[in-house]
Amino acid sequence: MRPAAKSSAAKTSAAKPRRRASRAPAPKPYHHGDLRRVLIDAALQLVGEGGAEAVSVRETARRAGVSPGAPFRHFPSRDALMAAVAEEAQRRFRAEIDVALAEAPAGDPLARFRCLGLAYLRWAMRNPTHFEVISSRRLFDHDKAASVSRNNAELIELTERTLAEAFAAGQLRSGDLKAVQIAGRALVYGFARMNIDGHFPRWGVDSADVERTAESILDLLIEGIAKRS
Numbered sequence: 001m002r003p004a005a006k007s008s009a010a011k012t013s014a015a016k017p018r019r020r021a022s023r024a025p026a027p028k029p030y031h032h033g034d035l036r037r038v039l040i041d042a043a044l045q046l047v048g049e050g051g052a053e054a055v056s057v058r059e060t061a062r063r064a065g066v067s068p069g070a071p072f073r074h075f076p077s078r079d080a081l082m083a084a085v086a087e088e089a090q091r092r093f094r095a096e097i098d099v100a101l102a103e104a105p106a107g108d109p110l111a112r113f114r115c116l117g118l119a120y121l122r123w124a125m126r127n128p129t130h131f132e133v134i135s136s137r138r139l140f141d142h143d144k145a146a147s148v149s150r151n152n153a154e155l156i157e158l159t160e161r162t163l164a165e166a167f168a169a170g171q172l173r174s175g176d177l178k179a180v181q182i183a184g185r186a187l188v189y190g191f192a193r194m195n196i197d198g199h200f201p202r203w204g205v206d207s208a209d210v211e212r213t214a215e216s217i218l219d220l221l222i223e224g225i226a227k228r229s
Helices: 008-015 035-050 057-064 078-102 109-126 128-135 146-168 177-196 207-225
Strands: none
Touching: 035 057, 035 078, 035 128, 057 078, 078 109, 078 128, 078 146, 109 128, 109 146, 109 177, 109 207, 128 177, 146 177, 177 207
């Protein structure tokens, strides 16, 4: 008995070569919302996951779900994108400080100075890659990032004013406020850099204790500059 003839559909199927596995679909064009905002958020995510080196215009576009050419409508280069990332990171950093100062005692300038330093340290430790972006001059052009420069100037002025109020209230041992200000900045910035560069294990500081250690050394600074009663 002869085998039954294959159906025409089966013959057609057998005749067709196997199709290769299809590539991932291309990003869909972005049609709504604030594209600039979406791109900055995507780049910030990349920084958080892999540092500034993980950011490229193409990868940011892919993460945002837009075509590779779409970011160039807002950012003509990677440098321009990184400057926008730095501005957003700086904005978040400043917001953290403003929240901390809002909760600080209004009539105790030295306590407010401590709150400012602690907010700086906590944000830097919880967002190390974002802190590195705003603190490193090799990642973007500070001189062209007007909002970053303006925000830094405001924070410096805020620190100066807070220390001047502390001195006027008789809370400080020294009247050399510039030296006190630089000492405070060196402490918080240096501690944040030590955390980024992975120095603490060799100093016997476990990752779970870094924030508590930061608070302890800040208190040592406050104790050192405070006027003894």
